[in-house]
Amino acid sequence: MTDLYARHKAVLPDWLALYYEDPIEITHGEGRHVWDAKGNKYLDFFGGILTTMTAHALPEVTKAVSEQAGRIIHSSTLYLNRSMVELAERIAHLSGIPDARVFFTTSGTEANDTALLLATAYRQSNQILAMRNSYHGRSFTTVGITGNKGWSPTSLSPLQTLYVHGGVRTRGPYADLSDDEFIAACVADLEDLLGHVRSPAALIAEPIQGVGGFTAPPDGLFAAFREVLRERGILWISDEVQTGWGRTGEHFWGWQAHAASGPPDMLTFAKGIGNGTSIGGVVASAEIMNCLDSNSISTFGGSPVTMAAGLANLTYLLEHDLQGNARRVGGLLIERLRAIAAQLDGVREVRGRGLMIGIELVKPGTDEANPEGAAAVLEAAREEGLLIGKGGGHNTSVLRIAPPLSLTVAEAEEGAAILERALRRATQ
Template sequence: MAKHADLLARHKAVLPDWLALYYDEPIALEHGSGRHVTDAEGNAYLDLFGGILTTMTAHALPQVVEAVRAQAGRLLHSSTLYLIEPQIELAEEIARLAPMDEAKVFFTTSGSEANELALLLACTERRSHQVLALRNSYHGRSFATMGITGNRGWSASALSPVDVKYVHGGYRYRSPFRNLDDRAYIDACVEDLEDVIATQTAGDVACFIAEPIQGVGGFATPPDGLFGAMKEVLDRHGILYITDEVQTGWGRTGEHFWGIQAHAVTPDILTFAKGIGNGLTIAGVVARPALMDAVTANSISTFGGNPLSCAGALANLRYALEHDLQGNARRVGGHMLTTLRERTADLPSVAEIRGKGLMIGIELVRPGTREPDPAAAARAIEAARERGVLIGKGGLYNNVLRIGPPLTLTRDEADQGIAAIEAALRDGA
């Protein structure tokens, strides 16, 4: 039996049926270097998905590998009952980069856990469990974060510890306001927000949470300024603003270090995960001191901010800053967006190519309609893999191709990826 087939049989025997796998014949990745990976049967690929935008700099980045190796040789774990120097050093660096003044940082192990804490902080401060979120959003797989996820495909239960109401704005392509220009679109979404607060809440809403670009939702990208206009409404009602930067942080959008900065908004709370660890298990929350210190019960984190993850994340972040990976995302990502749009302009199955920097979505529809075509997306990622390129998919209807490579991607590698994706789309046209 081939190794992949053997691994799949063993996987099915001991892991949940609902644990999603890519490809008709799933693969295991065993080695990586830079932007390339090799599977268990020796096939090599250009990785344009980075473990769901998590391999931020590069596979096996020497600086991260050495930092992890050195820390592992000293101490793997202590828990937050003890001072952890790498944790303190990383928190200092993140606080310096934060979009709010005098920020404090708490480390968790996943984006879901980070968003859970953000909800706790906001609900504690406002003495309310009412939450506003965006339609088509995704904020995690835990109980409360599933409750604020506006995408039925990722909501396993209607039960929730929070009372959530959804507003328009994040996913423009399928919005009833899609034919409006940017200014009119923003005005319509703000009017919807005002209406939801007035008619569907008791008035004392705890917070509004939004991804600047919706990740799992298919890299849906609203017009710049939308969230700035929304925040004016939120401020009038005393509603706290949480920006979910799990996928948009650390310069991935190219234009800004944090996605929310495109909207001229200073958030009350920011959550992060994925790219900061380059594959290590680390996430966290950044907030103003008054909010972060508002929790009155005792608390610790057994694994959040552990020495190993913090040492690796610090090396990873410093590499990204020292090598201007935000600038590379802007340049190479801009090239990919422009070229993909030009090369696929004649394909009726391509409804929209959107995103910023190295965060690009391609929405696929049945030709001549707006009807989503998830089968075409599934065929496209298979065809791209056959050509040696790994990409992702997502969206409300699972019909959007997602491109989110390491931020060190070169222009030559981008061109290789573009060629494979164009060919994959034409195969299924």
């Protein structure tokens, strides 16, 4: 055990998860690579949990942060903040929500917490619809609506949560149906549920479930849900903390895969927009955002430094068409991984979009989750210089792959080759 690991264990909570039997200390990064305290170099296929969106040490972001820190680091939302207004203007336009207002927070958890506050206040209801296998944060409120028991340490909650089918396409009671039949069955389930309860405030859903193992419903499910919700005045909150900013390649926002119904009533964002700085937020129409009848501020949300980083990062993302790169390079990487998986009994499915890819592992010859195999692949990949993540609602048996969106074809091939060796070594 390293000295730092021993000190970590002595002063931090036991439930604060660490990767690897011998945890690593990452000291610096550049592009799509990071280095640990021992000098080992790694190709980063997880980006600090989908957060280093463009690149490590991106000069444009580093320069913006440094220059802003040299002027003023903090002021709070009690004072006008030019960079906050400018970033809000850009996000409001990109969101697709009419007459949009933006509130900045410091994390995705806080963003979802705020969206729940707005929805319950606007609708005067504490009932929330959420998806099974979902994850929305670590606060008391967001834990209470998380549909993944591995990340929900208490059943106590200020909200009454009702869980809906549809977040996982290839498991559960509707797995054997066609896409159209799957959507119809999920809609029927939603309609039946709503016939037994009072009036929920909102449905909150990730277009692609992140912690749940990069699972997703067929395109159009949330559009179909939206029609049912709209008839009853129930709001739709799209949790874009992991799917936003073009990561899926095909769309800028995950909700756009269900665009027949138009934009959601609210969307939440975080992670990638700050490229490592602490930015989260909520976008909602003025009517919903302004429904609160008391004063509020944010001490750290929308800080001058993080807003400068977000503006520089978003500008780089758009000017370099990183969404297009995610579509092209991610498409190649998915096909390469599927070709590898076809040769391995221990891989149940390779799924995902763009640079948001999940590899679900099972015990060979069965459909039983294989969390030990996932842990072994994680270790084997690290030993060969590749960092990946893991997740999944079935005992953490899904490898999560989400590199910075500037990933090159050569780096994708390098990572796939390491993954192939790690998968063969750990699952056969």
